[in-house]
Amino acid sequence: MNNPSAPQLRIQDQVVLVTGAARGLGQHIARAFLDQGARVVINYLHSEAAAAKLVAEAPERALAIGADVCDAAAVRDMLEQAQAHFGLPVTTVVNNALPDFKFNGDARAHAADLRWESLQQQFDGVVKGALNTVQAALPGMCAQGWGRVINIGTNLFQNPVVPYHDYTAAKAALLSLTRTLAQDLGPGGITVNMVSGGLLRTTDASAATPEAVFDLIAASTPLRRVTTPEEFADAVLFFASPWSRAVTGQNLVVDGGLVKN
Template sequence: MTGATGRVALVTGASSGIGATTARLLAARGMSAVVNYLRSAEAAEEVVADIEAAGGRAMAVQADVREPAAIDGMVEQVQAAWGGIDVLVHNALIPYAVKSFQDMTWEELGGKLDAEMHAAFAVTKAVLPHMTEQGSGRIIYLGTGLSRRPREGMVALGTAKAALEGLARYLAQELGPRGITVNVVAPGPVEDTRMAGVIDDAVRRRQVAATPLGRLARPADVARAIAFYADEDNAFMTGTTAAVNGGMAMY
């Protein structure tokens, strides 16, 4: 896979859910999609096959985004095939404990914070040289509405993603002069994802009832917000957080 490819988008955690839907959409809009995965090689190759069947370009690359050496290897593989990465969508979900603060250990809370920030730090560091050299780039982090609207049992995820939002604003300020934008897409509850499995039916019904648009988000709703930030024309929005929640929370 060599030659002219247009813009290259790396989507971490792209073998299923929001990541897979985002990779398909960015490829449909003319980008070459790097489908990063941790363990689900078969699922990642299915995403690549879908993209190629639709006339797009994609490659699947295994890497644990918590391991800087693995990230560097992935970026080098992409550079060898297609050149540098123009768009980073950092979507990979770092595991976390679902329990109350009262029952949580520091290893569970601190471990999630450390892994979340380490992954974002390392993958961002790896893509910056090319973006800096060309004077443009798009960085989009996946956040969560739980950072601002707490829900029982979600202290580890909500706190870690709140830290990620803070990092994004600092990076937006620092990287703006280089032509690099940094934004966060923060979904509310999303159907058809691994996180959806921790919500029981009664909670889901309450969430739908609290949503003015009358349903929960689907992966495609989130992917479209990501694609908006990734677009080359969207050059003057940075340091923002887009809430994709159907009006469940407004801020």
Template sequence: MTRTVLVTGSSRGLGAEIARQFGAQGDQVIVNYFQHSDAANSVVQTIGADHALALQADVRDRAQVDAMVAACKQRFGTIDVLVNNALVGFKFDPTVQKQFAELTWDDYQGQLTGTLQGAFNVTQSVLPLMQAQHAGRVINIGTNLFQNPVVAYHEYTTAKAALLGFSRNLAVELGADGITVNMVSGGLLETTDASAVTTPEVFAMIAANTPMGKVTTPKDVAGMVTFLGSAQAGGITGQNITVDGGLTMN
């Protein structure tokens, strides 16, 4: 069965890999982007223009989100799978990360708005489509850093921890509608735009302390996301599944 999948922030990095993997399965994919239209259209071309569509929207802006969802509906009829992946304005650079005493609430608010409000806006906008068909998958992208803060990325990690609470509350409420809600938490990914400035020493430290002896890749995480979007994962909801080679164990 062909499904329609919306992946936020999917012009590059992990989001692009998730979009490509869904597309390789024959799904119809909406490649959402904020600024990088050329990169988004490149992902669409990889999937195939008959089965993919690039749409610009800042997930922090509800009007833009609603317009994107309306365009999705017009093109593909519905949305079966939503992946909240967008990451707004953060780089994993331990050399410039502020210590807690140097942080302001605006630093926290920026990540809470991008991560939590972004997921809130898109999920709430998509929800009527899923409820109308009594089926859907919502998959939120988390991090293993709130289990094992190798580097204290305070504001980023706190926002992702809040996203887990958001996910589990939705899972409780939406189960009766046939909608599952889960989180997939990767380790630090080698390499995306956000982790491009991460020092080799940090990557080496993570690999040395990971049972599988390697750093997690976007392909690793995307594989779990596509599984949770599948029919085989219909009995899984409210879970945070960590994909990090065993660095953290639940």
């Protein structure tokens, strides 16, 4: 059972896995953890050169490993490599990996054209990928009596201003998994939370977004600007820090106040 008096791991004492960390939002999240002194596993699928460049920023604390998060055996091997390299198990998992997707509303699949294969691709990458990483990390978390799972969501299932059916459905399922895992794993000292953003200015995925859309979103937020990847990464750090020790099963929306949770 969870011991409320057990020491909380500071970020600089953690081994953190960030999936899809070589580029886009994942790169910003990985860099935020490195800036706080954590040891970080930079997972990538195709972006080997970008991952190596990120490792070069903190070579003593960063490790790049290529693995498809949809492949449970590859994920288990990745965590074993990380433990052998750092001498400690991964106890913080950030599920950020996203199947190929571009936030271009003009090119999205409309209801009449939507194919189940597109939904399946997103469910496999988002939900199956998260399940694989959590299951692979559980032995190390249980051995430590402590763990943090942080899933990356979206505000689109609360405010589907652009109906990206496949992407949004997968992220909504991930929120459900976040809450059920929080209930299941809480007695072991493991928290599971989600951080949900809107359109970010700018990542690889949002690069296809027309400038007029960025301007419209900025005008609709109380802060009158579009959230940056660096600002989003700050919220991820909160859920990994001791400050969040009593928070689990939650979805924090980080979008400048566009969506009120």
